[in-house]
Amino acid sequence: MIREITFGQYYQTDSALHRLNPRVKLVGTMIYIISLFLFKEAAPFALALVFLAAIIKLSHVPFKYMIRGLKAVIVLLLITAVFNMFLTRGEALVSFWGLTITKEGVIAAVFIALRLIFLIIGSSVMTLTTTPNQLTDGLEKLMGPLKVIKVPIHEISMMMSIALRFIPILLEETDKIMKAQMARGADFDSGNMIKKIKAMVPLLVPLFVSAFRRANDLAMAMEARCYQGGEGRTKMKPLKYGKSDVLAYVVLAVYLAGVIVLGKWL
Amino acid sequence: MPIIVDHLNCIYEAGTAMEVVALSDINLVIPDGQFIGLIGHTGSGKSSLIQHLNGLIKASSGTVYFNGEDIYDEDYDLKKLRSKVGLVFQYPEHQLFEVDVFSDVCYGPKNLGLSKKDVELRAYKALKMVGMDDEYFYQSPFDLSGGQKRRVAIAGVLAMEPEVLILDEPTAGLDPKGRDEILGLIKKLQAETGMTIILVSHSMEDVANYVDRIIVMNGGSVMLDGVPKDVFAHYKELEEVGLAAPAVTYIMQQMKEQGFDVGTDATTIAEARDEILRALGR
Numbered sequence: 001m002i003r004e005i006t007f008g009q010y011y012q013t014d015s016a017l018h019r020l021n022p023r024v025k026l027v028g029t030m031i032y033i034i035s036l037f038l039f040k041e042a043a044p045f046a047l048a049l050v051f052l053a054a055i056i057k058l059s060h061v062p063f064k065y066m067i068r069g070l071k072a073v074i075v076l077l078l079i080t081a082v083f084n085m086f087l088t089r090g091e092a093l094v095s096f097w098g099l100t101i102t103k104e105g106v107i108a109a110v111f112i113a114l115r116l117i118f119l120i121i122g123s124s125v126m127t128l129t130t131t132p133n134q135l136t137d138g139l140e141k142l143m144g145p146l147k148v149i150k151v152p153i154h155e156i157s158m159m160m161s162i163a164l165r166f167i168p169i170l171l172e173e174t175d176k177i178m179k180a181q182m183a184r185g186a187d188f189d190s191g192n193m194i195k196k197i198k199a200m201v202p203l204l205v206p207l208f209v210s211a212f213r214r215a216n217d218l219a220m221a222m223e224a225r226c227y228q229g230g231e232g233r234t235k236m237k238p239l240k241y242g243k244s245d246v247l248a249y250v251v252l253a254v255y256l257a258g259v260i261v262l263g264k265w266l
Numbered sequence: 267m268p269i270i271v272d273h274l275n276c277i278y279e280a281g282t283a284m285e286v287v288a289l290s291d292i293n294l295v296i297p298d299g300q301f302i303g304l305i306g307h308t309g310s311g312k313s314s315l316i317q318h319l320n321g322l323i324k325a326s327s328g329t330v331y332f333n334g335e336d337i338y339d340e341d342y343d344l345k346k347l348r349s350k351v352g353l354v355f356q357y358p359e360h361q362l363f364e365v366d367v368f369s370d371v372c373y374g375p376k377n378l379g380l381s382k383k384d385v386e387l388r389a390y391k392a393l394k395m396v397g398m399d400d401e402y403f404y405q406s407p408f409d410l411s412g413g414q415k416r417r418v419a420i421a422g423v424l425a426m427e428p429e430v431l432i433l434d435e436p437t438a439g440l441d442p443k444g445r446d447e448i449l450g451l452i453k454k455l456q457a458e459t460g461m462t463i464i465l466v467s468h469s470m471e472d473v474a475n476y477v478d479r480i481i482v483m484n485g486g487s488v489m490l491d492g493v494p495k496d497v498f499a500h501y502k503e504l505e506e507v508g509l510a511a512p513a514v515t516y517i518m519q520q521m522k523e524q525g526f527d528v529g530t531d532a533t534t535i536a537e538a539r540d541e542i543l544r545a546l547g548r
């Protein structure tokens with residue numbers, strides 16, 4: 001059940017996207033997200049859709065697996081869409097109880113929902129095809145210049161990589177503890193709000209205890225291997241750009257240009 | 267009432283690259299009052315199988331019958347099933363959460379909707395059954411030793427008064443003394459209450475002395491199923507799948523090979539001694 005959550009997790013398989021330099025994927029995701037907010041017309045949206053579809057195809061991650069992550073945010077999506085539908089001013093379509101749905105509102109709602117869906121799927125393609133380690137390596141490299149102004153880049157990316165690594169572990173742990181408490185008659189789904197929150201205590205206490213225990217073990221293990229932070233640390237597999245990475249940058253540039261052109265002149 | 271497992275299959279993450287077939291075509295009948303050892307190498311599907319028995323995992327196909335009823339029926343009360351089929355997880359001490367030992371053990375029966383008096387009575391009985399002294403009742407469960415925590419966790423399930431008790435590797439991570447204590451406790455429970463017990467383990471040595479029947483799992487299917495001496499007779503096959511028969515079996519086999527006229531059925535040291543004495547004619 002809880003293991004169904006796929007957002008932010010890595011999907012092990014082999015594809016052109018998996019082999020890409022993580023920096024390309026980070027930059028690409030950023031460009032894609034920005035591109036989604038550059039326009040309000042249908043034509044560039046179609047391009048964004050085609051681009052996303054091509055990327056998904058390239059990633060070799062089953063589409064069904066990818067959209068499992070969407071389930072978790074569906075409520076958020078609906079709320080955003082509904083608010084847009086009612087709160088946008090314009091030509092009235094229907095009105096009841098003092099609320100009005102406008103034509104502009106419906107259009108805005110559709111656009112915002114699509115944008116969010118594209119955004120979520122787009123960024124999950126990145127996390128699905130990039131291991132947490134690669135991701136933080138990429139971030140560390142991209143943020144490298146900030147070292148000049150004394151930002152602790154290495155520490156930040158180390159924390160990020162540990163946090164990312166812990167997500168699946170904690171999910172698994174949650175699943176286990178949930179099952180163990182259910183075997184003792186716990187009921188996590190029924191009852192009113194207060195009852196549901198109360199039912200979480202037997203889940204959360206053991207979860208925190210185990211998270212602290214794991215954090216402690218990890219700190220100990222790192223210390224035992226003489227970890228001292230980023231100073232003078234080298235990489236076993238330093239990041240290098242290859243031919244396909246350059247190609248990917250070109251594709252990204254073409255896509256961005258395409259979106260701008262379609263948005264402006266069509 | 268017996269548990270019947272009928273053509274059970276379990277596939278995790280079906281339809282993805284991580285697809286794992288954890289169980290394939292399991293068929294078992296578990297009669298009342300039997301003491302069963304479920305043995306298998308790491309990843310052979312033991313934990314997956316037992317979680318089907320109290321409905322925590324829904325089978326990919328096939329069913330489980332408890333008291334003649336299909337537990338996957340729409341209107342089957344799974345909560346009630348879980349009180350009848352008590353499941354103690356691997357490292358059960360990781361599920362403790364209350365401020366003191368006594369309230370933690372109360373959690374299970376409280377979920378069954380019993381009155382406060384009944385809940386406390388059951389908790390008290392369960393804690394006594396696992397041999398916890400009164401002085402520990404109001405201590406934080408986090409302050410206990412590993413073995414004590416495990417007893418408390420087992421009591422937490424016993425307090426629901428299940429008809430079937432399943433324990434997933436109850437001796438994992440305990441020292442030899444703690445292990446013998448827990449196993450002795452389980453044996454005593456079975457003798458006193460006559461409940462059905464399924465003991466999951468990957469050590470033959472652990473279960474040989476205690477159980478009536480051994481089920482050996484390998485790669486998601488049942489490889490051997492029978493009384494201990496019949497199962498251990500297949501010690502060569504067991505070795506091939508990373509398991510071993512108890513040391514006694516090897517000694518008796520070796521003696522027989524060397525021409526000493528003993529039977530090779532002994533599974534415990536006491537039986538082996540008697541058999542050797544018999545062969546020596548004393």
Ligand SMILES: Nc1ncnc2c1ncn2[C@@H]1O[C@H](COP(=O)(O)OP(=O)(O)OP(=O)(O)O)[C@@H](O)[C@H]1O
Pocket residue numbers: 003278279286287288306307308309310311312313314315468
């Ligand atoms: N929730 C899950 N999601 C995906 N795969 C799982 C899950 N639980 C178990 N598996 C896989 O199913 C197989 C059987 O696992 P299971 O835990 O039943 O084995 P086990 O016999 O209990 O092993 P162990 O002795 O290590 O406890 C393993 O390959 C495991 O990786």
Ligand SMILES: [Mg+2]
Pocket residue numbers: 312313314356434
């Ligand atoms: Mg297991």
